[in-house]
Amino acid sequence: MMTRRARVDSMKPSTPGPTRTAPPRMPDNFPGRGNYLGYITFGLCGFVLYAVGFLMLRTIWALGSGEREWDRLIEGFQNPVYILFHVFCVISLTWFALRFFGLFPKTQPPNIGRFKRPPDIFFLVALNGGFLAVSLLVIAVLSGVLL
């Protein structure tokens, strides 16, 4: 059951005790067990954010390089590999967003100066509802329905 070692100086006192100690171990089954898995997957979404951020940078760069460059890029997005990649990103980042919204309310202190913290349900409705509204708005704008 015991898993790999933690750093050998983890939780070590500044002056060693009188007896020899065995080195500390990492939490059991890290990162496979329930909660750790969600946390690590959430962290791994950082790589997806990197990819999407730089992809969007490339998209805007193409837009600044003229019509031909832009059209070539948009056409390129029809490549099945790109489509699969985008679908993967949509799914992982939607999950990322929902986990983030779920963990968000308790990060807010009961009061900041004179401002009182609204109840959890406010955050959950505002974040999830806002996510839905903003998503519909973005879809409407990018598909030419709005603006």
Add this chain to the structure above:
Amino acid sequence: MNEINKKTVKVTRFDPDQDEEPRTEAYEIPVQDDWKVLDALNYIKDEVDPSLSHRWSCRMAVCGSCGMQVNGEPKLTCKTALSDYEDTVEVAPLANFPIIRDLVVELEGFMEKMKTAKPWIMSAKERAAEEGPTSQSPEELAAFKQFSMCINCMLCYSACPVVGNEPDFLGPAALALGHRYNQDTRDEGSSERNEIFRDEGGVFACSYANECSQVCPKNVDPSAAIQQAKLLNVIDWAKSFVVPRGGK
């Protein structure tokens, strides 16, 4: 009547004088269905192998001594029913801590971290008796009461992936308790504490795995405390450019 059946308890053993590495020993013992995991360990020590070392005291989940890994999860063994497990239960010392002997871990590092967070009321000057007691409204108390319920059982340290990888990290309990005093209206030491919290191993080392809050037997929710402390710390940090130190 309590039914008697048998269970195998696998216990981590480590004798610093003899063992190079911790090893596991299995004990098949008769158990009663109302036993906690701690009862099984005490039975082993009393009836099977008196050399087994483990810490415990109150048996009622307030002293915080009997924290161990039970089937890989940090638990207070006095609060964990043996009947929740199958025929085999594995008991190991808390993860992320140096092991002194068997199930006993080194606490001194934890004590040092606790002190670093300055979990006590700091006030600029002593209050004269004539001034009477300081008052605090129930609302003001509610802002931190939850974070003051910690029993220092260290289960959160054992669950935290950062503790095992960042030796300087002050850890869930210490930061939550420091935050508890930052939130206390009687305290005047928040800027001093916030500077410690901003330093290496402070609140920003936390990556919000949230596992500390999952395993906490007292529902302290240290991860909430730390995330709140991050936000308040950033505000305090921004203020330090506007208002000179000492200004409230």
Add this chain to the structure above:
Amino acid sequence: MKFLMLKLEPIIWQLFGGGMMLGAFLYPAYLLVIGFTAPLGITPIEGLSYERVLGLASSIPGSVLIAATISLPLWAAAHHVRHIFIDFGGLERDGFVGLVCYGSAAVGSALAIIAVLRLHF
């Protein structure tokens, strides 16, 4: 380097928080249209015509939003990836991983601002 990173931590954390918000709110829908529904013709591809997108993107609010939507999530990404490295041991303590992560986010942010400015000139 490590000292500098510690001093900057409150700023990095704010960039990270902002990036999480922007990425979580905007990326899924953006990716859905640009990478799935538009290429497959489910939503009209004309929505992504050069003139239209350039018009939207080169407006002041559009430019600001785009620059923020590219750069801030890069900081969130950097922070997440750095913590993943910490969780899997050791590599972090010399500050090298932090340098690479935040460095790439900083370069990406600078490029995002340049990319947006290119739309105007």
